[in-house]
Amino acid sequence: MNETNTPRWITVAxxxxxxxxxxxxxxxxxxxxxxxxxxxxxxxxxxxxxxLADPVRWDGKDLILSVQRVHGVEDGYVMVRAGRGLxxxxxxxxxNLADVQPGDTISTxxxxxxTGVLEASWFHVHxxxxxxxxxxxxxxxxxxxxxxxxxxxxxxxxxxxxxxDDA
Amino acid sequence: MxxxxxHGLSGHLSGRLVGLKRGVVLLVIGNCLPDLLGRLPVRIFGxxxxxxxxxxEPYWYWMWVPGHxxxxxxxxxxxxxxxxxxxxxxxxxxxxxxGCATHLLMDSFQTHAAGGEPVxxxxxxxxxxxxxxxxxxxLDWIPxxxxxxxxxxxxxxxxxxxxxxxxxxxxPPAA
Numbered sequence: 001m002n003e004t005n006t007p008r009w010i011t012v013a014x015x016x017x018x019x020x021x022x023x024x025x026x027x028x029x030x031x032x033x034x035x036x037x038x039x040x041x042x043x044x045x046x047x048x049x050x051x052l053a054d055p056v057r058w059d060g061k062d063l064i065l066s067v068q069r070v071h072g073v074e075d076g077y078v079m080v081r082a083g084r085g086l087x088x089x090x091x092x093x094x095x096n097l098a099d100v101q102p103g104d105t106i107s108t109x110x111x112x113x114x115t116g117v118l119e120a121s122w123f124h125v126h127x128x129x130x131x132x133x134x135x136x137x138x139x140x141x142x143x144x145x146x147x148x149x150x151x152x153x154x155x156x157x158x159x160x161x162x163x164x165d166d167a
Numbered sequence: 168m169x170x171x172x173x174h175g176l177s178g179h180l181s182g183r184l185v186g187l188k189r190g191v192v193l194l195v196i197g198n199c200l201p202d203l204l205g206r207l208p209v210r211i212f213g214x215x216x217x218x219x220x221x222x223x224e225p226y227w228y229w230m231w232v233p234g235h236x237x238x239x240x241x242x243x244x245x246x247x248x249x250x251x252x253x254x255x256x257x258x259x260x261x262x263x264x265x266g267c268a269t270h271l272l273m274d275s276f277q278t279h280a281a282g283g284e285p286v287x288x289x290x291x292x293x294x295x296x297x298x299x300x301x302x303x304x305x306l307d308w309i310p311x312x313x314x315x316x317x318x319x320x321x322x323x324x325x326x327x328x329x330x331x332x333x334x335x336x337x338x339p340p341a342a
Contacts, residue, residue, distance in 0.1 A: 030239055034239070037233050039226070041228075128303040133210075143195050
């Protein structure tokens with residue numbers, strides 16, 4: 001980095017001096033935030049599994065299940081994972097259960113009942129979810145492959161540089 | 168999230184249309200980074216939970232949320248920029264952040280059952296989204312984005328060759 005033209009703060013933040021220390025601090029800060037979310041995040045929501053563990057206490061609790069895989073469809077209920085066990089969701093009357101297959105992805109919201117059933121008032125089947133997952137895999141490998149082709153390790157600069165001048 | 172083909176192609180298109188000389192692939196990677204850090208682990212743990220009932224505790228999922236939030240992504244981009252040589256490091260950081268910002272902006276247009284994500288954390292835990300399209304709507308855009316991306320790349324390469332030829336023609340002959 002040209003010391004004469006570069007602002008001091010950029011040299012401090014991005015220069016070679018203390019490079020491993022800065023990178024390690026950033027990773028540790030990220031790990032700290034992740035740990036904080038792992039601890040504080042679950043305090044912000046009551047899960048289906050918690051309701052099933054104490055159904056009388058959570059009777060009438062509004063629940064949202066977002067992007068859940070369907071385990072099975074039995075006796076008018078859609079079975080989804082709730083913690084280590086399974087939970088029952090009763091879809092609204094206008095939902096045709098023949099359209100819901102094991103392995104499908106659903107999002108739903110409704111009221112938990114003390115009988116251990118989530119009475120859904122809104123129920124959505126993500127019919128194109130499989131295609132979206134596949135497209136995301138293609139996109140992920142495409143981006144990482146492009147990165148592997150375009151970047152090379154520069155021994156003198158001890159870092160990555162682009163192989164091509166317009167990539 | 169739109170799928171990663173849509174995010175990647177958006178990164179390529181925005182990089183070429185803005186006229187980035189270097190860093191288009193980095194912008195593509197920046198566009199994919201939030202899902203690689205925040206969604207991919209959740210998908211893996213979620214699949215294990217669906218099949219075997221392992222990783223059922225909520226913290227296995229909450230811990231990855233910062234990978235899809237501005238605060239966490241700034242740190243991740245800063246750490247990743249340190250993989251680059253000193254001369255490219257600030258530009259790599261800015262390019263990665265720009266890619267992540269584009270990703271989050273595109274994601275905010277989707278409708279989610281939970282009402283989005285706490286993008287303003289640590290100021291607020293409140294979920295936010297603009298919420299105009301379904302999460303799978305991006306699949307319909309892939310063919311158009313692919314066509315646009317190919318057209319823009321061909322035009323860029325043709326313009327580059329034209330400029331190279333013009334520069335060679337106008338250069339003074341070697342003595």
